[in-house]
Every structure is written in structure tokens, then in C-alpha cells.
Amino acid sequence: MSLNMFSLEGKTAVVTGANTGLGQGICVAYAQAGANVIGVARRSCQETADKIAVFSGNFTEVIADLSDISLIPRIVEEAGKAYGRVDILVNNAGIIKRCDAADVTMEDWDSVININEKMVFFLSQAFAKTWIADGKGGKIINIASMLSYQGGIRVPAYTASKSAVMGMTKAMANEWASHNINVNAIAPGYMATNNTENLRKDGQRSEEILSRIPAGRWGTPEDIAGAAIFLASDAAAYVHGFTLAVDGGWLAR
Ligand code: NAD
Numbered sequence: 001m002s003l004n005m006f007s008l009e010g011k012t013a014v015v016t017g018a019n020t021g022l023g024q025g026i027c028v029a030y031a032q033a034g035a036n037v038i039g040v041a042r043r044s045c046q047e048t049a050d051k052i053a054v055f056s057g058n059f060t061e062v063i064a065d066l067s068d069i070s071l072i073p074r075i076v077e078e079a080g081k082a083y084g085r086v087d088i089l090v091n092n093a094g095i096i097k098r099c100d101a102a103d104v105t106m107e108d109w110d111s112v113i114n115i116n117e118k119m120v121f122f123l124s125q126a127f128a129k130t131w132i133a134d135g136k137g138g139k140i141i142n143i144a145s146m147l148s149y150q151g152g153i154r155v156p157a158y159t160a161s162k163s164a165v166m167g168m169t170k171a172m173a174n175e176w177a178s179h180n181i182n183v184n185a186i187a188p189g190y191m192a193t194n195n196t197e198n199l200r201k202d203g204q205r206s207e208e209i210l211s212r213i214p215a216g217r218w219g220t221p222e223d224i225a226g227a228a229i230f231l232a233s234d235a236a237a238y239v240h241g242f243t244l245a246v247d248g249g250w251l252a253r
Helices: 021-032 046-053 069-083 106-134 156-179 194-201 203-212 221-232
Strands: 012-016 036-041 058-063 088-091 138-143 181-188 243-246
Touching: 012 021, 012 069, 012 106, 021 036, 021 046, 021 058, 021 088, 021 221, 036 046, 036 069, 046 058, 058 069, 069 106, 088 106, 088 221, 106 138, 106 156, 106 181, 138 156, 138 221, 156 181, 181 221, 194 203, 221 243
Parallel strands: 012 036, 012 088, 036 058, 088 138, 138 181, 181 243
Antiparallel strands: none
């Protein structure tokens, strides 16, 4: 076995939600592993670009609001023009709305489901169609959550969407594995990003969460780099439909 099987040299990856947090961490890790990286985001990914420029990696951005499903053809087209064939798609962009279940509005429900669930499926479908057509396969990595396994508190739409992500990962894998397309997911534990800022500001919840993490600390964007590289690489050629938890041991308790 050679460590070269983990290399992303010569591959091109599209990462959604590339301007902050875990998406930024995955972009940097992929560029370090040799990939050309295309970040999709609503706003400029300058900070991500700067981090990658430090080691002269390849990064470009496609600006798109991922709540708008009609933009998918443009995203696929622009991504395809940047470095040639796209090999890897990471569906990372996601939002969370914290609210008592009794008070959730349909508008908030739809906005979470649209980005976290509907866009993940249809963007995956759009890239998978190109990979099925050219017969060269590809990799899809969806960002799931601890709430793909658990109910959570005050985030019912998020829980619904992330449970769907784990289910869709298996459903897509079942249909596309024979086309040499690997669909897998990463379920991050409690990571210190914008997504969990309000949680970390809430002294009691923050302490409850931290005391339950066997590793004894919140995760960082760097913590999911290894799993993200593995699932995008040739090393994961026979891994299909699996959700890999990177959670400091949270699910083991
Ligand atoms: P984050 O808020 O920093 O990142 C979310 C990203 O999604 C941002 O880059 C944001 O710009 C992008 N995004 C949101 N709405 C968008 C839209 N309409 N169009 C384009 N981009 C949009 O938080 P994060 O923790 O880095 O979250 C990344 C992913 O990881 C999300 O799917 C989140 O649910 C998931 N996740 C996070 C944690 C955690 O503890 N931080 C745990 C499990 C799963």
C-alpha cells in the first residue's frame, strides 16, 4: 500500500460554504493534498483564498446563493470551466435556526430544508449526471451532524435535514456505486465555528456539551481534514454510503 492513494494531486474539488468554518478547513486541506479547489459561497472567499495562497495552492470561487435551486446549472458550468473536469463534490453549506419546536415557522422550516437537504440532493444529482455520462466516476461527501443520529434541542428543522442527509447518502450510494461514484458523509461533532457560536455563548449548554465530549474539547475545522481527504481519495474507492463521525467520541457515550 502506498500513501499516494490519499493524494488529491490533479483532482478538482467543489466545496460549498467555502468562506468560513468547516468548509474553509476542507478547502485548505484539499489544496494541501494537491487538489484544485473551487469554493461555492454567497460571499467572497477571500480569507480561504489567502490561506491557500500561502502555499501556492489552486483556489477559485463561484458566487452563488445555495438557497436558490435554479442556480445549479450555472454552478456546474462555472465549476467545470475553472480547472476542467470536477472529480469531488463536498456538500458542506448549511444553516441552523434555533427555536422552540412549538414556535418554528414554516418559513424557517423551508429555509433550513432548502439549503441543508434539497440543495444537497439536487447539486449531487447534477454532478452525478455528468459523471455517469462520462463514465469516469466521482466522489460526493455530504456534511451530516450528530443530529443525523440524535434529536437535538430547539433545532427540529436542522435535525430533520441532517437525518435526511444521512439517509440520502445511503440512497445515492446505492444507485451510483456501480457508476464508480462514492457517496459518503462526515458527521462532525461539536465544532467551534459560527454554527455553534450561540451554543458556546450559552454558559450552561456549553458546559453540558463539553462535559459530554470524551476528547474533552470542541472540535476544529482541522479535525475533519483527514476524514475529508480520505473520503475524496482513491483510498476510499470501496467505501459507499457510510457516515463517518468525527466527534471526539460523542456518539460512543
Ligand atoms: P458556518 O456557519 O461557519 O458555515 C456554514 C457555511 O454555509 C458558510 O460558509 C455559509 O456561508 C454557507 N452558507 C449558508 N447559507 C448559504 C447560502 N444560502 N448560500 C451559500 N452558502 C451558504 O458553520 P460550520 O460549522 O462550518 O458549518 C458547515 C457545515 O457543517 C454545515 O452543514 C453544518 O450544519 C455542519 N455541521 C457543523 C457542526 C458544528 O459543530 N460546527 C456540527 C455538525 C455539522
